[in-house]
Amino acid sequence: MRNRTVVLMLLLLCVASQVLTQTKILAPAEVLGFTPGEDRKLASWSQVVDYFERLDRASDRVNFETLGQTTMNKPFVMATISTPANLARLDELKKIQDQLADPRKLGPLATRDRKAAELIRQGKTIVLITCGIHSTEVGSYLSSMLIAHRLASSTEPEIQKILDNTIILLVPSLNPDGVDIVKNWYDKTLGTPFEGTDPPELYHKYTGHDNNRDWYAFTQVETQLTVDKIHNVWHPQIVHDIHQQGAFGSRLFLPPYMPPVEPNIPKAIVQAYTELGSWMATEMRAKGFQGITTNSTYDAWTPARAYSHYHAGARMLSETASARIASPITLKFDELRSREGYDPQKESPKFGPLWRGGEWHLSDITKYMTTAAFLLLDHAAANREQWLRRFYAIGKEAVRPRRPGELAGFLIEPAGNSEPLLNILRRGGVEIERTKYGTSLVRMDQPYAAFAKTLLEVQRYPNLRDAEGHPIAPYDVTAHTLPLLMGVAVHPVKASGRPITGAIPEVIGFVNKGTPTKAELPAIYHSSVPSQDEGWTKWIMDSKDLPYGVLTDKELRAGITIFKPSPGVTGKYYVILVPDQSARTLLEGYRSGAMPPEYTGGLGPEGVRHLREFVETGGTLVFLNRASNFAIEQFKLPLRNVVGGLPRTDFYVPGSILRIELDTSNPIAAGMPKETIAWAEDSPVFEVTNDPNATVPASNVHVVASYPTDKDPLLSGWLLGGDLIKGKAALVEVTMGKGRVILFGFRPQYRAQSLATYPLFFNALSSK
Ligand SMILES: [Zn+2]
Numbered sequence: 001m002r003n004r005t006v007v008l009m010l011l012l013l014c015v016a017s018q019v020l021t022q023t024k025i026l027a028p029a030e031v032l033g034f035t036p037g038e039d040r041k042l043a044s045w046s047q048v049v050d051y052f053e054r055l056d057r058a059s060d061r062v063n064f065e066t067l068g069q070t071t072m073n074k075p076f077v078m079a080t081i082s083t084p085a086n087l088a089r090l091d092e093l094k095k096i097q098d099q100l101a102d103p104r105k106l107g108p109l110a111t112r113d114r115k116a117a118e119l120i121r122q123g124k125t126i127v128l129i130t131c132g133i134h135s136t137e138v139g140s141y142l143s144s145m146l147i148a149h150r151l152a153s154s155t156e157p158e159i160q161k162i163l164d165n166t167i168i169l170l171v172p173s174l175n176p177d178g179v180d181i182v183k184n185w186y187d188k189t190l191g192t193p194f195e196g197t198d199p200p201e202l203y204h205k206y207t208g209h210d211n212n213r214d215w216y217a218f219t220q221v222e223t224q225l226t227v228d229k230i231h232n233v234w235h236p237q238i239v240h241d242i243h244q245q246g247a248f249g250s251r252l253f254l255p256p257y258m259p260p261v262e263p264n265i266p267k268a269i270v271q272a273y274t275e276l277g278s279w280m281a282t283e284m285r286a287k288g289f290q291g292i293t294t295n296s297t298y299d300a301w302t303p304a305r306a307y308s309h310y311h312a313g314a315r316m317l318s319e320t321a322s323a324r325i326a327s328p329i330t331l332k333f334d335e336l337r338s339r340e341g342y343d344p345q346k347e348s349p350k351f352g353p354l355w356r357g358g359e360w361h362l363s364d365i366t367k368y369m370t371t372a373a374f375l376l377l378d379h380a381a382a383n384r385e386q387w388l389r390r391f392y393a394i395g396k397e398a399v400r401p402r403r404p405g406e407l408a409g410f411l412i413e414p415a416g417n418s419e420p421l422l423n424i425l426r427r428g429g430v431e432i433e434r435t436k437y438g439t440s441l442v443r444m445d446q447p448y449a450a451f452a453k454t455l456l457e458v459q460r461y462p463n464l465r466d467a468e469g470h471p472i473a474p475y476d477v478t479a480h481t482l483p484l485l486m487g488v489a490v491h492p493v494k495a496s497g498r499p500i501t502g503a504i505p506e507v508i509g510f511v512n513k514g515t516p517t518k519a520e521l522p523a524i525y526h527s528s529v530p531s532q533d534e535g536w537t538k539w540i541m542d543s544k545d546l547p548y549g550v551l552t553d554k555e556l557r558a559g560i561t562i563f564k565p566s567p568g569v570t571g572k573y574y575v576i577l578v579p580d581q582s583a584r585t586l587l588e589g590y591r592s593g594a595m596p597p598e599y600t601g602g603l604g605p606e607g608v609r610h611l612r613e614f615v616e617t618g619g620t621l622v623f624l625n626r627a628s629n630f631a632i633e634q635f636k637l638p639l640r641n642v643v644g645g646l647p648r649t650d651f652y653v654p655g656s657i658l659r660i661e662l663d664t665s666n667p668i669a670a671g672m673p674k675e676t677i678a679w680a681e682d683s684p685v686f687e688v689t690n691d692p693n694a695t696v697p698a699s700n701v702h703v704v705a706s707y708p709t710d711k712d713p714l715l716s717g718w719l720l721g722g723d724l725i726k727g728k729a730a731l732v733e734v735t736m737g738k739g740r741v742i743l744f745g746f747r748p749q750y751r752a753q754s755l756a757t758y759p760l761f762f763n764a765l766s767s768k
Contacts, residue, residue, distance in 0.1 A: 014568045025058045025153040026051075026261045028145040036142035037366035037571050040190060040326050041433060042183040043142065045074055047178045050147050052079055052172065059152035060084040061163060064219045068225045071205045072177040077223050079440050081168040084161075086124060093167060096123040100392045101235045101312055101449045104399050112396075120388040125380040128169040128236040128313075129373060130226070133212050135178025135203035138325055139365035143538040144172035146370050151745065155659035158378060165381035168229055174222055175211055180201035184689050186325050189596075196324025200528050200590070202600045206539035208532045210751060213308040213476065216455055218427050219539065219752045231307055232429055234711065237387045238276070238316055239308040240376050245319040247329060248337045250344055251291030251355050252368050253319040254281050257300040258341050260462050260474075264454040265300060265309045266394050272314040272387075280375045291355030296341025299475045301461070303454055304751075310451035312394040316376060320368045323360050331355035340472060380494070381585035398447050408495035410441040410456045411504070412599065414472035416511035417486040424482065425452050440498055455482045456490050457510060459719035461656075471648045471720060477655025477681060479717030483509030489758030512759060522575040522622075523549040525556070530591050533624060534579035536752050543752075549573055553589055556603055559610035568694055575620045576611070580747055582629035608634045616737030622764045628684050628743040635741065637734055638694035638701060641684035643724060653722055655681040656717025658746070660705040660730045668704050668733060668742065668763045678705070678730050678746035679754045685745055686729035696736050705760075729759065 027035075031051045034041040041053075054475045056064035056079070070076050096119045099105045106112040106119075129147070131140035148170055151159060151188065162168075173179050185199035202208035207220060214223040230236075245253060255277030261270055281292050298317060301308065306315045323329050333356050336344040342351035380387060382721075402408045408413040412418055422432055422440055429448040433441040442452045461478040465471060483490040490508045492498050523536055541548050549572065578586065591601030601609070612635060615621050623631045632639050643651045660678045662669040688701045709727040730745045748754060748761040 016357055025149070026054055027149055027153075029281070032145075036145050037139075037361075037363035039328055039361055039363070041185055042138060042326050043179075043229045044183055045143075045173070045179040047085050048141060048145065048179065049075055049077060052077065052148065053080070055148055055152050059497055061087070062148065062152050067229045068221065069223055070175075070177050074180075076176060076222060078230060078418065079148055079168075079172070080171045081148065081163070081170060082124070082166065082446040082614060082635055083163045086163070086167060089522065093124055093126075097126060097235045100388060102399065103396045103397050114462060116392045117252070120385055120392065123388050125238065125384045126169065126234050126236040127166050127240065127377060127380050128171070128230060128308075129240045129242065130171045130174050130180065131242050132173035132179065133175050133241070134209055134243060135173075135175055135182045135753065136198050136325060136328075137322065138182065139244055139320060139322075139362060139369050140242035141173045141179055142362070142367045143169055143242065143369040143373070146366060147373050149544045150370075150374075154455070162374075162377045162381045164382040165236075166377060167237065168377065169234060171226070171230070174226060175204050177205060182325065189242045192358065192596075193593075196327040197595060198325075200235065200595060201506060201528065202530045202532065202535045204535075206535040206542075206748060207520045208530055208533045208535055210536070213304040213751060215305060215450070216303045216424060216428065216434070217751065217753050218424060219543075221366070224427070227307060227427060231311060231313075235311060235391075236308065236313045237391050238272075238376065238380055239313050240316045240318070240373060242373070243317060243319045244322040244365065245297070247322050247324075247331065248335060248344075249297070249321065249339045250293035250342065250351060251321045252284070252372070253293050253297055253317070254372065255294045255316060256299050256554040257317075258296050259299060261300040262303065262309075263431045264450040264452060265306075266312075266397065266450065268390050268394050268397075269309050269312070269314050270300075272390060273316060276314065276376065276379055279379055280372055284368075284371060284377050285353065285372065285462075289371065290353050290690075291344060291351075293342050293344075293351045296350045297339045297475070301452070301474055301478065302476045302480060304478060304480065307428075311448055311455065312391050313399075318369065318372050320365050321360060323362055323365065326362050328359055328361040330359050331357045356572075367386045380732075395447055398449055399445055399446050402495040404495050404497050406495045407444050407453070408453065408493050408500055409441055410473055411435070411457075411491040411500070412442065412483075413489040413491075413511070414438050414440070416488045416509070418488045421482050421486050421488050424455070428452070428455075433667065435500075443500070450634060455480060455493065456483075456508070457481065458716045463720075464720070469649065471652050474654050474718070476491045477717070479655065479657045479715075481508065481657060481716040482713055482753075485753045485756060486513040487676070506564075510676050511758065512672060512676075512756060513520070519546050519548070519762050521549065521573065522549055522577050522765045523551045523573040525578045526550045526552045527581055528595075529580050529581070529585050530554050531581050534746065537577065537579050537749060540752050542747055551576060553601060553603055553607065554598075556607040556610055557601070559606065559613070571620070575622060576614065577622045577765060578624065578627045578630070580625035580627055581630075582626050583633055586627060587634070612736075615739035615741055618738040620653070620740050620742065620764075622742045622744070624744045625681070625683050625747045628745060631741055631743055632684075635736065636691075636693060636695045637741065637743075638689050638691050638696060639732065639734070639743070640689050642687045642728055643683075643685045643721075646721070646724075648720070651721035653680045653683065653717075653719050655679075656719050657715045658713045658719065658730075659708060659715050660713075660746075661708050662705050663703065666702060666704045666733065668731070668760060670763055671759045675708075675756065676705075677756050679748070679750035679757070680719075680746050681750075683746050684743075686743065688729070688732075700735045702733045702735075703729045703731075704733055705729070
């Protein structure tokens with residue numbers, strides 16, 4: 001009997017301690033060994049995952065799951081946070097979202113509003129919080145643990161209100177690979193003169209900072225996971241995307257965005273981010289936060305950065321000032337510098353109150369970020385019904401039948417690269433019908449028609465000027481017309497009251513007839529200074545299973561024999577590709593003293609000499625976009641960049657789609673139509689010269705593509721000074737010794753989107 005009592009008591013103790021360990025919600029410091037935001041301390045990705053797994057086990061407010069694997073095979077994760085009662089009805093809440101997003105699912109028109117009102121009463125505001133897409137912006141993935149801990153553990157009434165009224169989808173990092181890339185570099189350089197520098201490699205294997213330019217092309221697995229498994233499942237009303245900006249401007253940016261706003265973004269979305277961002281800024285100012293700007297710096301033009309704007313969700317970008325990774329800095333007031341729309345040394349309607357300078361720590365960053373995030377959640381909870389009503393209104397406007405004269409849809413011809421284009425639309429939630437003529441029809445009366453419309457139509461970027469008349473630069477680029485980028489024929493169709501049938505004459509896009517030649521083991525030049533264009537190039541090659549070599553600064557300076565190209569005699573590579581990078585960076589790389597010595601020096605004069613020998617002995621050297629300036633200067637080619645050094649008021653093309661004409665008798669243009677596109681962005685434009693000091697005569701230059709003499713070169717986006725480039729060359733081949741140099745005055749494989757000019761790219765990579 002006594003023994004049985006002891007056993008029973010032990011058992012009870014065991015159960016009790018089990019319960020105690022289960023309910024103990026650990027603060028991040030208890031798991032990491034430091035509080036996120038502490039100077040010079042970064043968490044590894046496995047520590048972050050470990051922390052969230054512990055929260056999941058300890059808290060009934062947190063569900064944590066792995067959605068897939070990243071490019072470098074790390075877990076891509078998300079926490080879903082709400083009350084236990086809400087977490088028990090996630091499927092029902094998803095269904096409510098699905099019906100409000102697409103009012104056609106609510107049945108007959110006459111009763112939809114009544115049904116919607118009932119769903120709005122039952123639904124929750126869905127808030128997606130995304131952190132860490134840009135891995136050197138370390139504040140947000142660290143803040144994600146602080147945010148999750150407070151939500152999981154707090155008994156404050158305002159937290160209970162947030163949990164009751166919202167479902168929070170928290171992604172601790174949109175780029176887990178980069179968490180470790182940055183931490184490893186930071187820890188390695190800690191305490192050295194290079195502490196706080198950015199790593200000398202892309203923080204996403206292929207895209208680097210461009211991982212946040214992939215929200216319509218959907219090329220990367222991280223983008224695909226986020227779109228397929230979060231956005232398209234939940235249709236969040238609010239997407240809080242937490243970033244950091246440079247150190248010398250405002251302490252914090254919040255929406256509204258500065259103009260231009262891309263015209264397909266629903267007015268209700270503009271109203272939503274304006275209302276929420278303005279309210280957050282007001283509340284933060286009232287709490288004593290300084291240096292806040294709104295309606296400046298960041299525009300709302302490209303869908304490459306804003307999936308949710310075309311899917312009934314407001315994108316709430318925040319940009320907090322950076323330190324040096326996790327190391328503090330001290331700034332003087334007079335070191336603060338203006339950015340587009342405000343001067344941090346002057347109060348204005350877009351900026352204030354002044355931040356007077358001083359120390360700036362990682363803890364300041366996490367404090368701004370967590371404060372902003374909880375204010376956003378407060379608003380989402382307090383205005384739950386309003387957020388859901390607006391969400392339904394956007395869906396209702398989207399699906400209404402189009403009146404005669406309005407755009408009814410687009411017909412997409414099956415030729416060219418129509419399948420990749422259609423796949424993008426499908427992934428973006430767009431419904432596509434097949435017509436009896438074999439074309440694909442995208443109707444405008446469907447929930448995500450705005451996403452299709454912005455990608456299928458031509459962009460007319462507004463000619464924005466500052467007070468002095470200088471063009472205001474777009475935050476990113478100005479064009480995203482997929483029929484042009486991908487080489488697909490698309491016809492807009494007006495509503496007429498009759499069914500949409502066959503194709504009509506108006507067409508966007510030039511269709512390629514041929515298929516790209518296979519590249520024959522080219523070498524890609526690897527700069528010590530990270531190049532996104534290099535990363536995209538490697539992604540394109542890897543995604544097509546095309547092998548390539550890599551040649552570094554150091555190898556090219558040393559002139560290793562692997563690139564001696566005499567066919568059949570010695571050597572490994574016949575073609576070397578130099579991706580888009582400035583001429584100075586190619587030649588000099590990181591300046592001496594800026595980074596550890598093994599990363600400095602660039603190609604240098606030795607690299608130039610070896611590249612020249614490579615061409616003269618029969619090799620092909622291909623230069624993309626700005627890198628072409630390097631070739632002209634260093635090889636003294638009989639070419640001049642006619643737009644080099646021109647002020648923006650005279651010539652400006654900040655990421656636009658231009659028209660070029662091809663000499664299709666040149667093998668580089670094999671399989672191409674007579675006319676195609678060129679993605680121009682800080683691009684050189686060539687003119688053949690008779691410079692007596694040039695290393696080869698002008699007759700060695702073969703123009704493969706040029707801008708038309710009698711048509712506007714602009715197809716989509718923004719171009720100033722277009723007359724200056726009419727008739728000038730956009731792609732040339734220069735023979736030199738036994739080999740040749742190919743200069744692209746554009747980006748033929750731009751962000752893995754410009755499929756229309758892939759044949760030019762691959763033909764150039766093939767040996768003759
Ligand atoms: Zn960023």
